Amino acid sequence: MRLLISEPALALASPLPAGVTPVVFRVGETPGPFDIAFLSRDLNMGGARDTPAPGFAGFVAALAAEPGLQWLHVNSAGVDRPQYKALMARGVRVSTSAGANALGVAQSAVGGVMMLSRGFLGWMDAQSKREWRPATMPFPPDLQGQTATVVGLGPVGNEVGRLLAAIGLKVHGLSRNARDVPPPGFLSAGRYADLAPLLPGTDWLCLCCPISDITRNLASAEAIAALPKGAHIINVARGGVMDEAAALAALHSGHLRGAYVDVFELEPLPPQSPWWDAPNTLVSPHAAGPAAGNLARAADYFRRNLERYLAGEKLLNQA
Template sequence: MTELDAGRGSDSDGTDVLVLRRGTHGMPVEGYVDALRDRLPDRRVRLARTPADERERIGDVAFVTGMTLSEDLLEVADDLEVFACAYAGTGHLPLDRLEERDVAVTNASGVHGPNIGEHVLGAILRFTRRFHVGARRQRRREWRHYQAHELRGSTVTVVGLGAIGRAVCDRLEPFDVETIGVRYSPESGGPADEVIGFDGDAFHEALARTEYLVLACPLTDATRGLVDREALLTLDPDATIVNVARGPVVDTDALVEALHSGWIRGASLDVTDPEPLPADHPLWNFENVQITPHNAGHTPEYYERLADIVAENVDRFDAEESNRELENQVLP
């Protein structure tokens, strides 16, 4: 047996990295396994393809990666030291139990920047040039001009300046717009022309001069219901909301009221509350609402970008240096 075969993180079958069976965005998880193997040719990367296989293999593997990890599976993961979550969000994981077990948890932050940045830009341009109106008239074979808008000179407020928010700001730069970033620590700055915190007065003052409100923040106590009735009333009637964060960041009932009453120009919703959106929900009926089924995160490059992060962390983990920080480490 080589030193590698007996090295840290290998189980009795020589597994260095165990990949759990669930994929994402309709892409087979085998693509993730292949991407990891390309980057880790000297490690044994194994896929647990069935529930029984997961339970059998996870017991003596130190480094595990996947979309989710149930408490039941965690209970039999006796040697687990690192769980590399394949999503940017980790709120669905049993974080308290993982912390009790002193398991390091990483996420996929940064994987979504390019694709969601493009999604947001596309949504903004759709409402700016009113392509939805043009599409409706095309369906009717109706050659009739309509008025549009111009993005140049607009103010775009981006709530959340993580990887996605930064990607949005970067892509807006050539359009000669004014950007306002909203983050928990405004003193840290960011790629926006102005950065503010979540203080109520500052936030509402920003909303009052916003044409496009982009929500790209995590769902926390501070952001749940952030865009409520008061916020919607404060927005300019020509404003458009683009939500690629989480549905509950927006008060859905207040949004429906705002759309009915003409308080805002429209909304592009990749996420909703509730989600999935029921077929009889009133949001489906607005012509000035664009709904996509939590699809902004899809990219054919998902597993490739994720594998870059996870492979780097496998190398750091194997280095066995004390106090080694993993990339995108969120716990402990």
Template structure:
């Protein structure tokens, strides 16, 4: 009988759909389990997996052969202890793409339509309509990372009539992108960009990718959006850029330290829209997470190739 480790926060959704010849043990976010996992082959980890929890499970479950994570990013899993083991790792790539892409358009419209100003007028009961609003039509967005999330952003941006550019390791053409450049060429495009969106995984190559040089190359009217990982951004450089108006503003759904500390200056900067890393959280997300895991579980049991297998050397 195949034994599976399930996260407590998702077990109630997965359990009704498990094959009869499987058994599951639950593990909570702190790495406490409600049974013997020493012979478990499959580990479905929970959200916000802590290193301590991961290592506790790995130590107690020497038979794990496949681990699945609901997140797209896997940088928090690829620890030296994990990499010592011969474990196939798969991720949740694709399940977050639709809600995050919608959120990116929400961020763009928030900026273009000056929603902050409109809300302040409502609060003041002021009928002052003579201030500038922008259109997304014919604006240019550069998407760093053209994976499943980047592609869904492109679909929606193109529907608004935007010029859609992208950057990827291998710059082959993609639907809905007007221009694709290689990973080392996108900085030359920055002076022409109205919206810069980060949708790339966090890897050693992308850590600190958005630095002072990048931010200084952008237009003073440009807007920065990060829905990827906080560590891709040099936060001190971004704070300087926002305070000194190198760029018009930023929407940030992710930060190096989460939750964002109350004393962080990002909270109070007038040209920043802070959200609590929740751009993917819709009811449909959980259905997609469970569906992907169950499909991969069937593939694992029948010897078929798994979906979303991570290349541990490049980190995605």
């Protein structure tokens, strides 16, 4: 069995099981035949969803051209890219490393909550202008006792909720299916369809879900309008989950007090995007997740799935 893999990923995934021969991918070269593949994070360094790096573009082109491809493992948590959907449509099994970057994404999301709550963006603006701005009344509301609704109860959402509960927030969660026993830190765990009744009492709407037919535009203009005045939105999900125009309008009107947005419908975010100047808003370049340990964690998911694949067992995180 021949495995298409990058050199950095091969170093992390080695030693390979007996009978698996690596085909090392190099940009600009046409790889020989292969049966399975591991698309690792190093191949997309410097790229974005809508302008992929040469390594990613070359790798997925090789996948599309290989008629014998049977299984692809990807470093990411989601498989909403059209290249992955095309492979699945022709019968290729696709599995993910969902959970590998969960701690980083969750820490970034909760960091955004802390920064917005405590007024960090104002301090940073004052520092950039060398201005000393003492605190004035009214002081920021206490974070403890506020309510967060976490949309998406995968590894990221579960960790976001746990951390928010640890600093004193009341946390409700939503996912595709309701749960009789909520995850640690959560007061409830309902379905996406249960969002509307929670919105009027939600101070922090935290979007942590994959993009799907159910979650697309879940944070709609109507949903944003139903939030109480002064609420915040945290979006570490996917572009398309939130109505960006409605969120921007709510930020400018003051209905939303602030936002942290890591993902956008168009990436990279163009220089002329109104998000760069949105009031009390923290923007990051789809970078909430990267952490030094992610590469090894994704390689570990691949190794475990490789053992399962060879044994004919069900794959972890199969799409």
